[in-house]
Amino acid sequence: MKRIENLFNALAPLSSLNASINEIAVVAFISRKFLCKEDVILSSIYKHFSKLSSSTVFRVLKNLEKNQVIMIKKNTHDERKKNIVAGKNYDQYIADLQSSLT
Amino acid sequence: MKFFFHLRLMIFISLSWIILFSFNKFIFEVFEFTSYASLIFIPAGLQLCFALVYKIKAFLGLLVGALIIGVLIGEPQINISDLIFISLIAPSAPIISIYLSDLMLKYGHLLKDITFVKIIISSIIFASISALFHNVYFVIQGLILQEQLFESIYIFFLGDIIGTLIFLTFIFNFQIPIKKFIAKYNLI
Numbered sequence: 001m002k003r004i005e006n007l008f009n010a011l012a013p014l015s016s017l018n019a020s021i022n023e024i025a026v027v028a029f030i031s032r033k034f035l036c037k038e039d040v041i042l043s044s045i046y047k048h049f050s051k052l053s054s055s056t057v058f059r060v061l062k063n064l065e066k067n068q069v070i071m072i073k074k075n076t077h078d079e080r081k082k083n084i085v086a087g088k089n090y091d092q093y094i095a096d097l098q099s100s101l102t
Numbered sequence: 103m104k105f106f107f108h109l110r111l112m113i114f115i116s117l118s119w120i121i122l123f124s125f126n127k128f129i130f131e132v133f134e135f136t137s138y139a140s141l142i143f144i145p146a147g148l149q150l151c152f153a154l155v156y157k158i159k160a161f162l163g164l165l166v167g168a169l170i171i172g173v174l175i176g177e178p179q180i181n182i183s184d185l186i187f188i189s190l191i192a193p194s195a196p197i198i199s200i201y202l203s204d205l206m207l208k209y210g211h212l213l214k215d216i217t218f219v220k221i222i223i224s225s226i227i228f229a230s231i232s233a234l235f236h237n238v239y240f241v242i243q244g245l246i247l248q249e250q251l252f253e254s255i256y257i258f259f260l261g262d263i264i265g266t267l268i269f270l271t272f273i274f275n276f277q278i279p280i281k282k283f284i285a286k287y288n289l290i
Binding site: 004006007011012 | 140151163220275277
């Protein structure tokens, strides 16, 4: 299977964009909040994307968390809330996204 | 166990080769220059990918597929020796070109060093070898006129390159079901 994986990875230039539109929308929302130095609360993302189903948003966030673009942490003051913070691959992800969009 | 793997692989390769060849003939018949050369030949991409992934193991599947195509959809007036020889080129050209390009470009263990540019160079090598082998044989056997040789080589070459690019784009977009299918039937 590794041979097939490597073959498909090599074909990546056939796609100009690796991220989905939903992912870009969620990342754009998060990065705007980061730029304004605001706390990003998990529930606010679900509320903001009323046109997307919560399962879609959840899938996007899980994918971003898996790729270490973001980290989901419990709020220190209120354990019912979860905060989103930048993961170790966040800067690289934004840079890749920008280069693929230009 | 190994026998069944090779049997499954042969059926998979030959069936996909036959299906794609028939599809190409049906859809892109308008681009055919002669009954042997077409300006769009999508199965070339399939041959290249099978040769890349399975190398020599793809030989039997491609050969059986080419023989069945020759008997069922090929030229009716073709004789048995031509059929066998042309069918032998179908697996030989991609496998030779893959070994050649691996030697020059170094794909690495399990294709770990493969890149898009290397795939394109391999497809150019494959298209050249395939066009040359086929057309020289066609001229020797009188299946095409000598005056048509260079034009036919050019059409063959271009058809294989265009077909390969279309095929690569297609499989890239359908990589998830393809991977699932390969894993399900244990084809690697």
